[in-house]
Amino acid sequence: MQIRVTDDLRERAKAVAKKHGLTLSELVLQLLAQTGDKQLKDLVNKELKERPKPGRPWDK
Numbered sequence: 720m721q722i723r724v725t726d727d728l729r730e731r732a733k734a735v736a737k738k739h740g741l742t743l744s745e746l747v748l749q750l751l752a753q754t755g756d757k758q759l760k761d762l763v764n765k766e767l768k769e770r771p772k773p774g775r776p777w778d779k
Contacts, residue, residue: 720747
């Protein structure tokens with residue numbers, strides 16, 4: 720998913736996400752889940768559960 724926004728908005732959103740211990744993508748997904756649509760919330764929760772954590776994988 721791509722959203723066109725100004726660099727200032729993107730940087731502020733990244734800062735807010737980091738403050739909450741999230742990636743920008745996780746923050747956006749959580750906000751989508753709060754729209755009141757049950758199916759969207761279920762899909763977001765599934766996505767967040769299955770999503771690999773950021774960084775290098777340790778298991779080889």
